[in-house]
Amino acid sequence: QKEVEQDPGPLSVPEGAIVSLNCTYSNSAFQYFMWYRQYSRKGPELLMYTYSSGNKEDGRFTAQVDKSSKYISLFIRDSQPSDSATYLCALEQGAQKLVFGQGTRLTINP
Amino acid sequence: GAVVSQHPSWVICKSGTSVKIECRSLDFQATTMFWYRQFPKQSLMLMATSNEGSKATYEQGVEKDKFLINHASLTLSTLTVTSAHPEDSSFYICSARRGRDTEAFFGQGTRLTVV
Numbered sequence: 480q481k482e483v484e485q486d487p488g489p490l491s492v493p494e495g496a497i498v499s500l501n502c503t504y505s506n507s508a509f510q511y512f513m514w515y516r517q518y519s520r521k522g523p524e525l526l527m528y529t530y531s532s533g534n535k536e537d538g539r540f541t542a543q544v545d546k547s548s549k550y551i552s553l554f555i556r557d558s559q560p561s562d563s564a565t566y567l568c569a570l571e572q573g574a575q576k577l578v579f580g581q582g583t584r585l586t587i588n589p
Numbered sequence: 590g591a592v593v594s595q596h597p598s599w600v601i602c603k604s605g606t607s608v609k610i611e612c613r614s615l616d617f618q619a620t621t622m623f624w625y626r627q628f629p630k631q632s633l634m635l636m637a638t639s640n641e642g643s644k645a646t647y648e649q650g651v652e653k654d655k656f657l658i659n660h661a662s663l664t665l666s667t668l669t670v671t672s673a674h675p676e677d678s679s680f681y682i683c684s685a686r687r688g689r690d691t692e693a694f695f696g697q698g699t700r701l702t703v704v
Contacts, residue, residue, distance in 0.1 A: 487630075513692065522595065522682050522695040523633070567632060569693075575621055575686055577693060579632040 482506055485568055485580030494589050498555040502568035502580045505549065509578075511571040512544050514553045516564045517582065523567055527553065558587045591617050593685050595696030602673055602703055610668045610699045612683030618663035619685035623693070624656075627680040639666045673703040 485502045492498055500514075511530045515523035527542035529535045535542045543552040551570075555562055568580040592615040602608050612622055621640050625633040637647045637658050645658035657669040666685075670677055682698040 515695070520680070520698070520700065522593075522698040525692055525694060528692045575693075576623075576635060576638065577633075577684075581632045584630075 480505055482578050483568065483570055483580045486583055487581045489584040489586060491586040491588060492558060494558060494560060494587055496558050496587075498558050498562070498585060498587075500553040500555075500566050500568075500583050500585070502551050502570075503549055504551075504570055506572060507546070507549065508572040509570040510573070512542070512551050513569040513571075513577070514540075514542055515567045515569060516562075517567060518564045526566075560587045560589050563587050591615075591685070591687070591692075591694045593619075593683065593694045593696040595683055595699055597699060598697060599700040600702070602701070604674055604703055605672055607669055607671045608673055608701060610670075610681055610683075610701075612666045612668070612685070612696050614664045614685040614694075617685075617687050619666075620663065620688050621686050622660060622666040623684045623686075624658060624666075624668050625682045625684070627682060627698075629680075633682060636668075670701065673701070675703045677701065678703045 483504045514527040517523045532544050532546045539556045541554040563586045565582040565584050567582040569577040594613045596611045624636045627633050636651045637645045639645045639658050639660040641660045647653045660666040684693045684695045686693050
């Protein structure tokens with residue numbers, strides 16, 4: 480079993496839809512949770528960074544962490560074609576090393 | 590967010606030659622830098638952790654003599670792929686953090702093609 484599981488997709492939704500991206504993990508020692516967006520042939524760009532259960536909102540993006548279920552989510556409201564990218568969850572348990580999910584390829588159709 | 594610059598963004602080299610990739614934190618001092626490799630449609634795989642002034646820590650299965658890492662200052666780490674082979678062709682990405690309990694920021698990546 481992988482430490483972090485993420486559905487690779489691809490996921491295709493119409494513009495304006497709410498997008499839900501998810502990761503599950505098996506190690507309860509993970510303390511920090513991040514979401515990155517990666518465009519083709521580019522490095523990952525940090526979207527959200529959280530360390531506790533609950534919700535964190537930043538503009539159209541909401542990160543949700545449920546430590547009891549070992550489940551994290553990223554919601555994108557009013558999705559735009561420019562949101563089309565691969566979204567990666569990343570978790571850290573210590574020593575500053577990140578474990579990445581496989582990434583979900585998202586396409587927003589105009 | 591903080592800026593991490595990686596250079597070059599792409600490079601093509603012949604088999605058997607060495608290639609150096611630079612990673613710089615432009616507006617902060619990075620106590621730790623990380624090097625990742627990413628194959629097409631796959632996630633990032635950590636290769637090594639680089640701490641300023643000390644030897645890098647390599648992940649299992651990564652050849653330290655082939656992938657030389659130098660972290661000479663708090664703003665610069667380099668990855669040298671020695672005696673490159675076609676199977677080393679990949680997307681190499683660095684990241685940097687100010688310290689513990691802080692976000693990790695990534696460079697734009699370097700696409701290496703070995704012919």
